[in-house]
Amino acid sequence: MYENELIIEAIDRTRKSGRKSALATVVSVGGSAYRREGAKMLVDEEDNMIGMISGGCLESDVAEVAKSVMKSGTPILKTYDLDEDLVWGLGLGCPGTVKIYIEPVEPEAI
Amino acid sequence: MLELSPFEAWLRSFKEEQECVLATILPINQLQIEKEPGRLFISKGNLTIGDLGDDEINLRVKEIALRKLYETNPKSETRTFTLPGGKEVHVFIDVYIPPSELMIFGAGHDAMPVAKYAVSLGFKTTLVDQREFYNSEERFPSTNRLIAKTSEFQEKVKIGQRTYIVVMNHHIERDQETLKFVLRSPSPYIGVLGPRSRRVRMLKALEEEGIYFEKEELERMYSPIGLDIGAVSPEEIALSILAEVVAKKNGHTGGFLQDSKYIHKSAETKELV
Structure with missing residues (x-):
């Protein structure tokens, strides 16, 4: 709960500064993933990241997707199947499917 | 008066530490992308802002949201609703509870x-x-x-x-x-x-x-x-x-996870309209 308050503060700050950002939220978890539904991460156009949506393995990929979301202004839903270590080559050994909703957050209208 | 979007109402609730729910329609098919997906904000005081695009789904989500807001340890989750025509709609229900x-x-x-x-x-x-x-x-x-x-x-x-x-x-x-x-x-x-x-x-x-x-x-x-x-x-x-x-x-009893079946208590996810 506490960390989501930090995200909200960051959203507020980023919107006021006029920077674009994207908010990633874990919306569905199957199996044993580190973070649960509702966990959030904010990425802004200067690559500042706040919050965790996994145990550290998905953050950089989500940050890349966040960039395209900021550009297009259209939210997307990304599914990560952590069984497929062929795709990731990470061998996480932590089976589970995580769905992450990534949406653009526009700067505050002045 | 300035009208808040569901997202802005949700941000404000965090700042004011007021219980609320933000429900969002998830884009399942990336070919049918929409810039402004259906969204509904629901406060504990029963104030609602926004629309999920279907009256029946609005009503059901509102019911679920209010029920969660009165639970001691509510969980955020995605619910799937099936419309009469067979079309499935996935709604992420994000619950905000102020810090304990x-x-x-x-x-x-x-x-x-x-x-x-x-x-x-x-x-x-x-x-x-x-x-x-x-x-x-x-x-x-x-x-x-x-x-x-x-x-x-x-x-x-x-x-x-x-x-x-x-x-x-x-x-x-x-x-x-x-x-x-x-x-x-x-x-x-x-x-x-x-x-x-x-x-x-x-x-x-x-x-x-x-x-x-x-x-x-x-x-x-x-x-x-x-x-x-x-x-x-x-x-x-x-x-x-x-x-x-x-x-x-968190509604758990403590003890070693070693012998327990699950790490997290999970919530039901399938729901028919």
Whole structure:
């Protein structure tokens, strides 16, 4: 709960500064993933990241997707199947499917 | 008047620490992308902003949201609704519950790690002790401190349904006076430091004063306090106490995960309209 308050503060700050950002939220978890539904991460156009949506393995990929979301202004839903270590080559050994909703957050209208 | 979007209403609720739900239609098919997906904000006071694009789904989501807002430990989750035509709609229901509070009665040396861990876990932490010298910002950074005698509790100390309580005055009369007050409060958890014999002795002394507690009031009293981790030092004891508080807050019973079937309690996800 506490960390989501930090995200909200960051959203507020980023919107006021006029920077674009994207908010990633874990919306569905199957199996044993580190973070649960509702966990959030904010990425802004200067690559500042706040919050965790996994145990550290998905953050950089989500940050890349966040960039395209900021550009297009259209939210997307990304599914990560952590069984497929062929795709990731990470061998996480932590089976589970995580769905992450990534949406653009526009700067505050002045 | 400026109309807030569901997203902005949700941000505002966080700032005001008001319970709320933000429901969002998830884009399942990336070919049918929409810039502005259906969204509905629902506050505990039943204020709604936005639209999920279907009256029946709005109604169902509102029902689920309000039910969750009155649960002790609601979980955010994705629900799937099937429209009469067979089309499936996935709605992420994000529940916001303001941070819980930990209230520590007794600002002794051993309360310092309890307060420190509570602050780092995100509890709004309050120390209640009449001794200004002990109950200080220096000893308890990032906490609220109430300088109050037991006789002033009624007037100065506010306890809510998410206020977890730890009684550790190291002073039996003061603990007894504290119990008179906290056991009548809406707090879900009242941990009291000390052995079982001390608990029995205090409750007996209170009975002799003519003060009897209901079974439901005593069920929230945890004494001896903490999970059984063999804690010895003040830091270990603080860990044992906070582990119990977090378990209680999350609706778990504590113990080793080694032999348990699941790590997390999961929620149901499939729902037909």
